Amino acid sequence: MGTGITKDGSRGKKMVVPPPPPSSSTSDTSNSSRDLESTIIRNTDISWTIEGQVEHKIAWVDLINEEMIRLLQAKNTSGRKRPNDNHHHKHPPKTLPKLIFLTHSFGAHLVQQLLTLRADLLTQTQTIIHLMPFIRFDPPPSQTKIISRIAQSPHLAIPFIQTLSRIASRLPPNLLDRCVEPAISGVGDRKLAIELARQPAFARNWLELGLREVREVPKAHDHATLRLIGNHCDTAMLFVGGPDIWAPNFHLEELLEYQRRGIIPSNINMEYNEKLLHDFVVHEEMIPPAIDFVLSAVLKEPSRRKDGSGLISRL
Numbered sequence: 001m002g003t004g005i006t007k008d009g010s011r012g013k014k015m016v017v018p019p020p021p022p023s024s025s026t027s028d029t030s031n032s033s034r035d036l037e038s039t040i041i042r043n044t045d046i047s048w049t050i051e052g053q054v055e056h057k058i059a060w061v062d063l064i065n066e067e068m069i070r071l072l073q074a075k076n077t078s079g080r081k082r083p084n085d086n087h088h089h090k091h092p093p094k095t096l097p098k099l100i101f102l103t104h105s106f107g108a109h110l111v112q113q114l115l116t117l118r119a120d121l122l123t124q125t126q127t128i129i130h131l132m133p134f135i136r137f138d139p140p141p142s143q144t145k146i147i148s149r150i151a152q153s154p155h156l157a158i159p160f161i162q163t164l165s166r167i168a169s170r171l172p173p174n175l176l177d178r179c180v181e182p183a184i185s186g187v188g189d190r191k192l193a194i195e196l197a198r199q200p201a202f203a204r205n206w207l208e209l210g211l212r213e214v215r216e217v218p219k220a221h222d223h224a225t226l227r228l229i230g231n232h233c234d235t236a237m238l239f240v241g242g243p244d245i246w247a248p249n250f251h252l253e254e255l256l257e258y259q260r261r262g263i264i265p266s267n268i269n270m271e272y273n274e275k276l277l278h279d280f281v282v283h284e285e286m287i288p289p290a291i292d293f294v295l296s297a298v299l300k301e302p303s304r305r306k307d308g309s310g311l312i313s314r315l
Helices: 024-033 050-075 107-117 119-124 141-151 154-170 173-180 187-197 200-216 223-230 249-260 284-299
Strands: 014-017 040-043 099-104 125-131 234-240 268-273 311-313
Touching: 050 107, 050 119, 050 200, 099 107, 107 119, 107 125, 107 223, 119 125, 125 284, 141 154, 141 200, 154 187, 154 200, 173 187, 223 234, 234 249, 234 284, 249 268, 268 284
Parallel strands: 099 125, 125 234, 234 268, 268 311
Antiparallel strands: 014 040
């Protein structure tokens, strides 16, 4: 995905991307270059869809595998090229390293879709770690009605938020800093949040995909996908307090019940930490427990305390 400014406002699907600066080697042709278009128009119809985001992630993983293949070939003393090297996405070399996917929120849904589309990447995967997995949209009824109504009206919601962003861009930064300080303690974190809030293009891009997520994420757990993935690798899920409307605690309780009934695999390990929040990354004191959870999942450390099937309690 690229960044830039949408050409046609909230309903536009074009993004204006500045061209790269000319290098010194092109100085002789600078005059003729000025006659060309000064911007590149990129179509973002696919980028702002869930399918487009999944394809973006697949392309990135393929790029990593291609680089690994080149490194492995460079170390091959025989110098002979295997016939399947140009088609590694169908027949990945056995020497490729195992993959560990670390997701947060909606990223969990994207990785699940990615692995169901690409059996070779699923086979290559060792562990999946979901932090606050937004894989099912089913918050409490009062919140569902409000969020769903907004998601079904992007033509109204996006211009409204863009208007607020334009207003914020005209306000003094120190005033915005005082308004944000109660919610975000870190000075650097507040500065970043304010910079983003003052960009109408970011508001549109963020809402365009965000509202699609709410509209398209299933309202029930996808048991078939969980079983398919569980046949190949382990999954660790971290649920937190808040309450978290994107990955609420009752989703964890239902998954544990499905696990006890044998509907989903036993190698899905779930943890609940009521002291963490969905936006833990902007709370400095919440980052170490999240890192500890990730490291434990990667290193496969045995839990010190267990409370029920698959539930590791750290309350």
